[in-house]
Amino acid sequence: MSLLHEALKKAEEEKGELPKGEAFVDLEEPEKKRPIRVYLLAGLTALSLLLVIYLEFFPQRGGGSGANPATLIAPERLSGNVEQLALQAEARVKTGDWNEAKQFLEQWVLFEPLNAEAYNNLGLAYKKTGDRERAREHYRKALAIRPDYPETLNNLGVLYLSEGKLTEAEDHFLRALQAKPEYADPLFHLALIQEAQGRGVQARENFEKFLALTPGLEGNFSAEIQERMRSIASEEDS
Secondary structure (H helix, E strand, O other), X not given: OOHHHHHHHHHXXXXXXXXXOOOOOOOOOHHHHOOOOHHHXXXXXXXHHXXXXXXXXXXXXXXXXXXXXXXXXXXXXXXXXXXXXXHHHHHHHHOOOHHHHHHHHHHHHHHOOOOHHHHHHHHHHHHHOOOHHHHHHHHHHHHHHOOOOHHHHXXXXXXXXXXXXXXXXXXXXXXXXXXXXXXXXXXXXXXXXHHHOOOHHHHHHHHHHHHHHOOOXXXXXXXXHHHHHHHHHHHHHO
16 A cells, blocks of 8 residues: 555544544634624524524425424524534534534534635535535635635645545645645645655655644654655665
8 A cells, every 4th residue: 555545544544533634623713703794694694593493493385394404403402603503513523423513514604604614614524424525515615715725725635635636636735835834734745745756855855844843743653754754765865
């Protein structure tokens, strides 16, 4: 198995709920992330809550049975507060319950349709539950709102990388680094691509940068990267 596949497998297993390279973005202090559109969003919030209640309690015309419980949370479980929705989703992510997290995130994007963070997190939830196309769709929605969002650029790059689309993956990792130069995850992923393509010097440099930015990295993983760097260096000398 190549290092590329080994590292991808490692990234999935290393931290079950928050895999390396797919970090669930910071959900703290969401008020700081809401500028002057607060009044517009307040109106959207009220309308959205009414829609949720209507769908939950009134049958659809044509014989429907109301809202799908897999995608909508019953009104009694809603706090009516976006911060609480975000916290509830984060709590489910920490326990690895991505399906439950996805339900709260669906409500978050309904309440805040212009929030790139919410779409990014929902994209990750879809990816973790096996729906890559919906993940891609929500990552792209996040980037449509915020084109330089480094976490989303990295997450979409990881999706392309896992599909073997190295050119698209590299483009997104480079854009993530342009937006956030000290972002460790895209450096690691770039190094994987460069090693797989025989670009040893670049791979070793990016592995070195990654290790410098992640001093608390789990020991075995750090040792594996260092061993790969030595292997790359010996190949350059031969």
